[in-house]
Amino acid sequence: GENVEQHPSTLSVQEGDSAVIKCTYSDSASNYFPWYKQELGKRPQLIIDIRSNVGEKKDQRIAVTLNKTAKHFSLHITETQPEDSAVYFCAANHYTGKLIFGQGTTLQVKP
Amino acid sequence: DTEVTQTPKHLVMGMTNKKSLKCEQHMGHRAMYWYKQKAKKPPELMFVYSYEKLSINESVPSRFSPECPNSSLLNLHLHALQPEDSALYLCASSQAQGMGNTEAFFGQGTRLTVV
Numbered sequence: 001g002e003n004v005e006q007h008p009s010t011l012s013v014q015e016g017d018s019a020v021i022k023c024t025y026s027d028s029a030s031n032y033f034p035w036y037k038q039e040l041g042k043r044p045q046l047i048i049d050i051r052s053n054v055g056e057k058k059d060q061r062i063a064v065t066l067n068k069t070a071k072h073f074s075l076h077i078t079e080t081q082p083e084d085s086a087v088y089f090c091a092a093n094h095y096t097g098k099l100i101f102g103q104g105t106t107l108q109v110k111p
Numbered sequence: 112d113t114e115v116t117q118t119p120k121h122l123v124m125g126m127t128n129k130k131s132l133k134c135e136q137h138m139g140h141r142a143m144y145w146y147k148q149k150a151k152k153p154p155e156l157m158f159v160y161s162y163e164k165l166s167i168n169e170s171v172p173s174r175f176s177p178e179c180p181n182s183s184l185l186n187l188h189l190h191a192l193q194p195e196d197s198a199l200y201l202c203a204s205s206q207a208q209g210m211g212n213t214e215a216f217f218g219q220g221t222r223l224t225v226v
Contacts (some may be wrong), residue, residue: 042220044201097166097208099215101154104152106151
């Protein structure tokens with residue numbers, strides 16, 4: 001069935017360090033992989049996404065990599081800042097059009 | 112306008128009450144979604160409307176009743192809810208339903224408490 005596994009569930013880094021969150025998906029037909037950041041009490045916000053015809057995408061301090069063969073994709077945040085602290089969700093699309101979410105990673109950036 | 116607007120932001124209701132959640136978007140999106148989110152969990156899909164027709168119902172109890180009056184509006188009617196239904200209810204929209212069109216924009220949510 002459809003499934004997205006996300007690791008780690010919690011991640012604590014020192015300000016300025018890098019953070020990496022990894023996801024694995026099961027549906028080989030998935031071709032769209034967004035990442036959402038959700039601060040406490042707020043909506044999930046799309047921070048970056050990647051489509052299956054691309055292996056890597058960068059936006060300032062954030063990058064996403066995709067390995068379609070292995071069905072892995074990862075979020076990389078460099079030079080982390082306290083305001084990066086939030087819950088991050090990966091997702092993959094399903095042929096029905098719905099998004100399948102990972103379980104989330106709580107990132108804490110310590111000043 | 113890239114906003115999905117939800118009202119109300121907060122709602123407290125008794126188990127015998129009837130209330131409605133509202134969602135509006137003016138991005139010309141033809142797919143609209145209701146999600147339920149518990150604390151520290153991912154959003155859980157409830158319903159999908161595509162071109163104003165119900166496309167997916169994820170086996171949601173009948174005490175939740177969705178309605179799509181037009182392409183910009185989505186409602187969720189609530190009746191006889193249980194305390195365990197307390198959650199953040201998120202509306203989202205995307206250009207269309209289907210592979211390759213699923214960039215979803217979320218509203219700010221309605222924080223629902225059932226007492």
